Structure formats: C-alpha cells, structure tokens
Amino acid sequence: MSEFVNLSREERALYNPAFTAVLTARTVQGHRTQFGQPCPVALAVLGAVMALQPAVRDRLPRNTNAGVSRWVEENRTVKVAMTQNATALAAVVRPGLLFALQTTLLSCTDQGLLNLPTGRLKKVITGPTEEVVAIQKAAHMLGRWLPSTGSMSTVMTLLGVRP
C-alpha cells in the first residue's frame, strides 16, 4: 500500500497512523513490563502487524509461559496469515511508528531502541469498541511474549517474515 490518501475509506478508518502509533507503543509498553529494557524497532512493528490480524490475534496463548516456536508449530494458519498480510500491514504500521516518534509518544535511544516515556500511555487499555481493545491487548501481550524465545531474528524466521 502506498500513500494514506490512496487507501480506501475502510482502510483509512482501520489503519490510520494514530491507531497504529498506539499499537507500536503498546508493544513497547508490554516489552518494558516484561524485560525492563528498551524495545527493538522490529519488534514494535511486528507486534502491531500481528495484533492487527484477527487470524493471529484470536490464536494467541492466554499467558506468556507458552513457547513461541511450539505455538507457531501448532497454529500453522498464523504463518500463512503472516505471509499473506505482513507486507501490506507493515506498510501501514511504519507511518504509525514515525508518528509516534514525532509526537514523542515513543522515544529512540542512541542504539536505535524504543522507549516509552513515563506518563505517555496509560496502562489500562480502553477503547470505543471491543475490537479496538482486543487489538491493543494483543500488541501489549506480543511485546511481553515474543522475545521470550530468543533473538528477534529467530522469532521472525519462525513466522516466515523479515524486517
């Protein structure tokens, strides 16, 4: 997908930069809760991309104890969905990430890692519809969970995508 004005109305509503900005921030927030460290850019984008897909979101495990590789193995449709949708979704998530950085919702360290400045995003996840809440919760969960398996490159290889 190219410029925002060329998106259809439906897509402009769902993939607007303000919302995808919040999603990247939710992933960063989740990452910090679990690991207490700044979050890699690739993870912030990946978390948002995965959270936006119902086929992935609905299959996420309940807690972070589950192994990522086993989960991918057991839910083969996840990989299929990622292959089909990840490129298009990354194209709408990236402007969101930029927007988050421009508006200092997120900040970037010298090493190129992402931080969520204190007080910029409430911990309680709310939203006008159930879907909006569910997507944010999924992004938060992915931030906490995805890196638990090892390096980012392992996770991405498992999911069949690359940054």
Place this chain on the structure above:
Amino acid sequence: MAEKADPFEASASAIGYVYQLRKALHLCVERHGQGIDWSVAIEAGDDIEEVHKDSTVYYQLKHRAPGVSLTDASTDLWKTLRIWAHAIAGHQLDLEETDLVLMTTAELPSGSAASLLQPVVAGCRDEAGALKALTEARKASTNKDLKKAFASFDTLTEEQRQGMVSRIQVLGRAPDVEAVGDLLLERAVTAVGHAYAQPFLIRLEGWFFQRTIRQLRARDVDAISGNEFDQVFTDYRNQFRPENLPIDEDIADLEPNLATYSDHAFVRQLNLLNISAPRVGKAVRDYMRAFTQRSRWSDENLLLPGEISRFERRLVEEWGELFDEMREELGDEAAEVAKVAAARDIYRWAMSQVQRRIRPDCDEPFVVKGSFHMLADDHRVGWHIDFTTRLMSMLEPTEATTP
C-alpha cells in the same frame, strides 16, 4: 415456576424458541451430510417434524436450566405425552411410520420412565417398565395442571399406549442452546474454515430464521427440503471461497432516502452531466449498497489488508486512461456541450463496461458501480473534464461565509 416470580418474565420461552430454531437448523445440517431426501418443518406436526421417504420423526424440545430432572410426574413429560396421545387418538399420527423423540436438556433420573425410554444404545430401554411407571405416576399425581394430559392419556386403549411407548425415544442432557450453537459452528468450520465460520453461520442462521418465518406465516410454503437446503448451503459456502465475497441480501435490497445524499460530491458530479433524477437515484442506491457491504466486509475481516485499495487503484487507473484520452480529444477550446457529451460517455463506461471485480467470482454489479461513486465522492475520479474546478467552485460560497 417463573410465573410466580414475575408474571411477565418470558426469557425462558424466548430461549425455548431460539433453541427450537437452532436445533432445527442443526438437524438440517446433520441430514445434509447424509443426502437430500428429507424435509424439516417447524411447528408443523410438532416442535420439529422431520420427514424421510417412508418415515416421520416428531421432535418435542425442552430447554431447561441445568440441574433440572425429568421425573415421572414432570410437566414436561406429561405435556409432551398429551400432544402425542391427542394426535394418536385423532388419527393424525400413524404409529407405524412415526418416531416420537423427546429431547430435553434436563437429566433423566435413573429408573425413571424417561430413562427407560432412551434409545437402545443406552442399554437400559424397557418399554413395559416405562409404561408401568407412567401408569403409576398418572394414578399417584394430583397435579391440576396436568388434568388434560391425563385425560388424553386415559382415552388411549392399552394397545395404543403400548404402541406409543414403543415409538418414543427420550434423549436427556441434550446440548443446550449455546452448545447447539457451538455444534453448528463446528460444521461451519468444516465448510468454510476458521476465519469465515462465524460470518458464514450468521448468514446461514439469518436465512433459516427468515425462511421459517415465511413458513409459519404462510402455511402454504413448504417445509425446508433437503434439496433447497443443499442449494442454500452450497451457495453461502461458495460466497466464502477465496475468490469470492458474500453479498448480503438485506444490503442488495436497500433503498436509500435520496434527499439526504443531494449534498454529496458524487451526486454533484452527476449534476454537472445533467444526469436525470431516476439515474441519480440509482447511483445513490449503488453508492449506499457498496458502502454498506464494504463496511461489513471490513468489520467481519473478510478482506485482506490492502485489498480494497488495490481494487480502487485499478479502477482509478482504468478511469485515468479514458479521462486523459478525453482530455486530448476535447482540446482546450471545447464547448460545454461537447464536454458534457464526452463526460457522459465516460460515465456510461464506468457504469456498464468495467469488467474489474474485487474478487473474480464476486460479480454483483453494485460493488463496482458503487465503488466508482465512492471514489467520485472523494474526488479521486470524475466525469466532467473540469470536475475538480467545478466542484471547488461549488464549495466556495459556503467556505467564504465561514469565518
């Protein structure tokens, strides 16, 4: 029961009706796998009546709260017996060819008449024992509510009673309304896969409810036959294939209120071409249908990310080629009449000749036409050569008055 707590409380009966419909749909789905030589009707002979080539099954359904038991003296049991006994006494029911099924979500206490009338596979069927238990319960009971039920039972001869009992099968602990919903969803998953199961089932249930209402209101409409169900089921399933998208009937029937759209840019674009009111009306209708259907596809996640944008891009590109050609042919000095005539050509092309489809099998015309109007509404396509400036100048007076 509920009557004493609140005389107007009807949630139990409401659930009962929904249960009846869902169970009937579930029966159809189950039978569908076995062939098409059957029919299912609601409230025809019984709660549900299922007819095969040479046999009939009458279903009585009872949806009860968890923990309720179907005892020998229970109202559910006797009211059911009353209906069947009445039909037998009135010769409306041929015991030779009819199975009587009482399906309840309640428990069947061990040794009770109901438990003795379970299907043979349960391993405890004892028709004589059940009839004895029923006769004893009838003698012992003083329940006034069941007076009519007992009276019907009494009118049967001993032989008829034995005949009736021999045809009865009681199914206890049947799946409740939610569990039947889950069973239906399982079937939907096998038909169209996890991603589309829910929207598929919503449409199938919607059709089934409408169809049942028609059958109940106009008694001359036939029961749902295996053939009809097969057609509908296959049709809905095909709409969820990767190369298709579902078109919802309620949307295809939408008729808009024209006045509310007169200020929209796509209508103003048509006014530049002097399009007649009836044709503008059709444009508004297509716009609204496409808008609603596309929103619903998005809401139900039936589209791939970027799919609509790609579709729109193709429409815009095809339109762009024709538009540029028109610009060349008209030149700078064209008269307004020539401009309008050329614009009408492009509009005619967009409404009748565009072959693009959002997916290869989704051939509903309003999707393309309405999408063009949505693009025209966003000024991304236009018909009149000067549409951009003309639409802007139309907006100016309003903008000028705003401080």
